[in-house]
Amino acid sequence: MRRLLALLPVAAFVIVLVGFMVGLRRDPSILPSMLIGKPLPAFTLAPLRANEAGLASVDLAGQPVLLNVFASWCGPCKEEHPTLLRLKAEGVPIVGLDWKEDAADGARWLDANGDPYLRAGNDRTGRAGIDLGVSGVPETFVVDRRGRVRYRQVGAITPQIWAETIEPLMARLKAES
Amino acid sequence: MAAEVGQFALILAFVLAIVQAAAPLWGAARGEPVLMALGRAAATLQAGFVILAFGCLAASYVACDFSVALVAQHSNTQQPLAYRFAATWGSHEGSMLLWVLILAIYGGAVARFGGTLRETLQARVLGVQGLIGVAFLGFLIFTSNPFLRLSPVPLEGTELNPLLQDPGLVSHPPLLYLGYVGFSVAFAFAVAALIEGRVDAAWARWVRPWVLAAWVPLTAGITLGSLWAYYELGWGGWWFWDPVENASLMPWLLGTALLHSSLVLERRGALVSWTILLAILTFSLSLVGTFLVRSGILTSVHSFAVDPQRGIYILGIIAVTTGAALGLYAWRAPSLRTGALFSPLSREGGITLNNLFLVTLTATVFLGTFSPVFIEILKGDKISVGPPYYARTFAPLAVPLLVLVVFGPMLNWKRDAAAAVFRRVRIPAAIAGGVLLTGLVTVGWRNSVAAAGLGLAGWLVAGALAIPGRRWWAGRAELRRSIRTTPTAVFGLALAHAGLGLLTLGIVGVSAWHSDKVLTMHPGESTAFAGRTLTLQSIVLADGPNYQARQAHFDITGRGGPYSLVAERRAYASSQTTEAAIHVSPLGNLYVSGGDEADGGIVVRLWDHPLIVWIWIGGFTMALGGLVSLCDRRLRLGVAARAPAPRLAPAPAAQAPAE
Structure with missing residues (x-):
């Protein structure tokens, strides 16, 4: 019994080690989505501020759009934010989904850091996030003009990711008719 | 020139580490005093050469020698002297050199002050430390050489990340490393004890000060890191449950458990194999912390330069050190003598309970930090774990532990009576x-x-x-x-x-009771917040040594006032930082951060942080x-050395033991 007990730590360690080895081969920022090529799940979200329009899935049709999931409590969102503001200045349409917090917190955060969104909705319960398969913030979906999800970015959009992956995709989607 | 000297010193240190690993372990097994003495000499010399290498790198930084690639990447002539020096460990290579430096100094200290230990035990401790030294010096030389030259030599370097140009950086990483690496001594003692197959009072008396010597800087380092994040990152938060923060918290929690269990081992000779296991795991978690920061296996707000190749190397080091130590544990621990018995209600019992809580807390943080990796492997799902997880798991475990803390020192050793304890x-x-x-x-x-x-x-x-x-x-x-x-x-x-x-x-x-407020303010405007009235007096531009600052001057009246605050936003060559203005008082801080400019005014964020300074x-x-x-005489390293006939018997405690 004592001998088996003493073997326990080394056994647990081997499992952890194998996990690390496999984990190391994966890039934590690449995430597939079940939704790729499928229409965006339907949702209707309340606005962040009382006098504004909210966000519904039907709002996203018509032109290729970035759907950015954010929250004021999320550190990497703050890192991503300057990039989003730059994209807004360049005329890229972005809509925001404020995830798992009170609308007032999200609104305050946008007031403080700048608002890159055409419109934004509050998903306090995380219900829309579940339908979208959101696993954490920040997360961004590229949605084409027919309202289909074409790409999912997990984690912050860096200028490099934008230039190498998303910008070419957006250009392609714009050319699609 | 300095870079070449440093490079040679590093290679010599690597060779000496191999000697330090091989000679004393061989010598202890064969009972050869000469080989064991060689190990001591190698440890001392190795410390000398690593100090020399570190000094060479620091000198290159201070002298702005941009022909050294690392210096050109992390320093420039505009940077003040203190930060040019601190930049020495501001990069991956530099920080690993600091890691090795501390390891070598500890090794030298065991060689120099370990004369009262049983000679074979000291030799084995040095041998294990030598093995760790070989692994990390090899890592440094073969994958992250700090002394690579750059040609052509640039006239000016890229400055150090402005966030890191702060007194906090000068001391935060060295303190953390003093802690992480300090646990390597306890680890080496644990492995040496397993090789010897015996643990005695002298062993316990030696381990405890080393654990304490690692725990003190680690505690100070984590506290300083939290303080630095509070005033420098400009979010007004003090702990974020970020993977890199967790990486320092896990060894701290286990180290705290080790600190207490080694007390039982020292005083009562109980919890023998448990203490050894804790010593192994604490250092392993320090290694995992290094791995986490350097490998990029998890995304973190601390965006260090990460490289999977380096991650694989560090993972290899963990696999060998921890794997071998735990394997040795599985083999030898069952035959270690079991300690004295104690009743559940006793000081020993209290400390065992404390250990159970601390280990569970560590497991909670470990699961929270690494479950994204494992869930992805098992189910292909990606998840993120945030503060709500820790609020639900960490806090409910921490509160009962805090309630129990007061009982611990009130308990008698061996056995106690419940009524008497409650009376106390x-x-x-x-x-x-x-x-x-x-x-x-x-x-x-x-x-x-x-x-x-x-x-x-x-x-x-x-x-x-x-x-x-x-x-x-x-x-x-x-x-x-x-x-x-x-x-x-x-x-x-x-x-x-x-x-x-x-x-x-x-x-x-x-x-x-914290509260916050965000608003756009123009010069001359006032706002009421948390019992105070703030007036934005003026917005002024000013020049710093290597940055331009936009200063917002505030006058505050009301609670704790009147006083003035200046919140800065600094534009460095490469990026911007927010220097929040903080009015500190024992009852609560006022935290003012000046953000972006918006229609003629600036966006001002205000936080009221009651009692945060505590x-x-x-x-x-x-x-x-x-x-x-x-500093207790009982633990002071030199005391036993002055006792007569040191090698024959463990020196008696110099003073009546503490209660």
Whole structure:
């Protein structure tokens, strides 16, 4: 019994080690989505501020759009934010989904850091996030003009990711008719 | 020139580390004193050469020698001298060199001061440390050489990340590393004991000061990191449950458990194999922390330069060191003698319970930090774990532990009676009850959780003060004498536990009553916030040594006022930083951060942080407690060396043991 007990730590360690080895081969920022090529799940979200329009899935049709999931409590969102503001200045349409917090917190955060969104909705319960398969913030979906999800970015959009992956995709989607 | 000297010194240190690993282990196995002495000499020399290498790199930084690639990447001539020096460990290569430096210095210290140890034990400890040294020096030389030259030589370097140009950076990483690497000594002792197959009182007496010597800087380092994040990152938060923060918290939690269990081993000879296991795991978690930061296996707000190749190397080091140590444990631990028996209600029992809680807390943080990796492998799902997870798992475990902390030092060794124990804690209990009632009356029933938190803080502080208090009350007839004869370790214990109470006070205060406000302000405008009135007087542009600053001058009246604050936003060549203005007071901080410009004014964020300063006072008080404890004569390393005939028997404790 004592001998088996003493073997326990080394056994647990081997499992952890194998996990690390496999984990190391994966890039934590690449995430597939079940939704790729499928229409965006339907949702209707309340606005962040009382006098504004909210966000519904039907709002996203018509032109290729970035759907950015954010929250004021999320550190990497703050890192991503300057990039989003730059994209807004360049005329890229972005809509925001404020995830798992009170609308007032999200609104305050946008007031403080700048608002890159055409419109934004509050998903306090995380219900829309579940339908979208959101696993954490920040997360961004590229949605084409027919309202289909074409790409999912997990984690912050860096200028490099934008230039190498998303910008070419957006250009392609714009050319699609 | 300096870079070449450094490079050679590093290679020599690597060769010496191989000697330090091989000679004493071989010598101890064969009983060859010459080989064991060679190990000691190799450890001392290795320390000398690593110090030389580090000095060479630091000199290259200070002299702005941009022909060294690393210097050109992390320093420029505009940077003030202190930050040019601190940039030495601001990069991956530099910080690994610092890691190796501390390891080598500890190795040298074991060689120099370990003369009172059984010679074979000292030799094996040095051998294990030599193995760790070989692994990390190899890592440095083969994958992250800090002395690579650059050609053509640039005229100017790229400056150090402005966020890191701060007094916090100068001391935060070295303190953390002193802690991480310090646990390597306990690890080496544990492995050496497993090789020898025996653990005795001398072993325990040696391990405890080393654990304490690692725990003190780690505590101070984590506290400093939290403080630095608070004032430098401009979010007004003090802990983010970020993977990199967790990486330092896990060894701290386990190290705290080790600190307590080694006390039982030292005083009562019990918990032998458990203490050895803790020593192995604590250092392993320090290695995992290094792995986490350097590999990029998890995304983190600390965006260090990461490289999977380096991750694989560090993972290899972990696999070999921890794997071998745990394998040795599985083989040898069952045959180690079991310690003295104790009843569940005793000091030993209390410390065992403390250990169970601390290990569970560590497991909680470990799961929270790494479950994304494992869930992805098993189910292909990606998840993220945030503060809500820790609020639901960490806090409910931490609170009962905090309640139990006061009982621990009140318990007798071996066995105790419940009624007597409760009688001993009646004064702290009365004080905690008083605080709770006062809290309920002032903040109301709706804040009863916060009032209970304040009561808990009062319980901890009063319970800590009761430790020397009870002693002095018993000896009140000759108070002066009983104060003078109180062992230093008792003061250390009281300080550390009181620090935990102050930390609790700060966490409760800021969690329960913080408030914030965001608005756009123009010069001349005023706003009311948390019992104060703030007026934005003016916005001024000013020049710093290597940045341009936009200063917002505020006048504050009302609570704690009147006073003025200046919130800065600094534009460095490469990026911007926000230097928040903070008015610090024991009751609460006012935190003012000036953000982007918006229609002629600036966006101002205000936070009211009640009692937050006690978080850091508490953390530093805990570290101070550890330091005081380390100064106890019983633990002082030199004492035994002055005793006659040191090698024959473990030196007796120099003073009557602490209660």
